[in-house]
Amino acid sequence: MSGSPELDAALVEALADFAAHDRVLVATDFDGVLAPLVVDPMDSRPVEGGMPALTSLADLPDTTVALVSGRALDPLRELSGAAHDGPLVLIGSHGAEDSRAEGGLALDDDQQALLGTLDEELAAMREEHPGLRVEDKPAGRVVHTRGLPDEEARSALDAARELGARHTSLEVTPGKGVVELAAAHVGKGVALLALADEVGAQAVFYAGDDLTDEHGFQALADDTDAARAQRRLTVHVGDGDTQARFRVADEEAMVALLQALLAARRERRPRTALTPSPRPAPITDRAP
Ligand SMILES: [Mg+2]
Numbered sequence: 001m002s003g004s005p006e007l008d009a010a011l012v013e014a015l016a017d018f019a020a021h022d023r024v025l026v027a028t029d030f031d032g033v034l035a036p037l038v039v040d041p042m043d044s045r046p047v048e049g050g051m052p053a054l055t056s057l058a059d060l061p062d063t064t065v066a067l068v069s070g071r072a073l074d075p076l077r078e079l080s081g082a083a084h085d086g087p088l089v090l091i092g093s094h095g096a097e098d099s100r101a102e103g104g105l106a107l108d109d110d111q112q113a114l115l116g117t118l119d120e121e122l123a124a125m126r127e128e129h130p131g132l133r134v135e136d137k138p139a140g141r142v143v144h145t146r147g148l149p150d151e152e153a154r155s156a157l158d159a160a161r162e163l164g165a166r167h168t169s170l171e172v173t174p175g176k177g178v179v180e181l182a183a184a185h186v187g188k189g190v191a192l193l194a195l196a197d198e199v200g201a202q203a204v205f206y207a208g209d210d211l212t213d214e215h216g217f218q219a220l221a222d223d224t225d226a227a228r229a230q231r232r233l234t235v236h237v238g239d240g241d242t243q244a245r246f247r248v249a250d251e252e253a254m255v256a257l258l259q260a261l262l263a264a265r266r267e268r269r270p271r272t273a274l275t276p277s278p279r280p281a282p283i284t285d286r287a288p
Pocket of ligand 1: 030208
């Protein structure tokens with residue numbers, strides 16, 4: 001297949017409905033949605049057209065756009081190319097970091113000590129499982145097994161999960177070929193709802209491809225703002241079971257979707273033509 005992928009007619013209609021709301025939050029995962037999954041996580045690059053479409057959306061009035069990722073904030077910014085002074089909100093480390101929060105996040109002494117212990121144990125694990133990659137994050141570590149032979153990857157993932165189970169204050173989050181071990185964890189669902197409340201979104205769009213994104217889809221379905229829950233537009237990228245309302249095949253289809261959303265949002269007539277684009281104020285504290 002070549003050229004721009006065709007979007008499902010029901011999805012196009014849902015995008016038009018979504019775009020018609022006064023104030024919306026458009027949030028998306030990065031890896032596996034805007035950027036293909038790769039063996040070395042730092043080799044990840046966004047597909048053409050995705051980030052420009054998001055930035056253009058964010059420049060429209062009453063439209064907040066957020067990247068919501070398991071990655072730490074700095075690599076997320078670097079790999080996505082999102083400008084420091086740009087309109088995009090970056091939520092990193094599954095909601096434990098926010099580009100608008102001063103200093104990102106703080107760990108207490110116990111959490112710092114736990115990270116030290118974790119590093120020692122992961123160093124030992126790497127000797128037993130050569131080829132295993134460990135990604136440092138501000139609040140945790142991620143064990144990556146992509147590129148390892150299946151059998152080896154399975155046993156390494158098992159070892160990482162067992163390590164997580166031994167330390168009950170670690171949050172263990174399995175994904176595709178990864179296990180994240182975090183000393184502080186918020187979760188994409190909590191982060192999405194907090195941001196939706198903060199910007200006063202009447203409708204929320206969220207796209208993701210992985211297990212952690214299912215928490216986001218579920219949280220939006222369970223939104224205590226029942227009207228907003230009804231208006232949620234959730235999209236799963238790729239195969240596999242999902243609670244999302246819609247599905248697209250891959251990152252290229254995601255770009256087509258974002259471009260359709262941008263066009264629909266541009267066609268919408270704002271109620272007051274001269275309302276300046278609201279930029280959410282920096283937050284100093286996150287709701288529990
Ligand atoms: Mg992903």
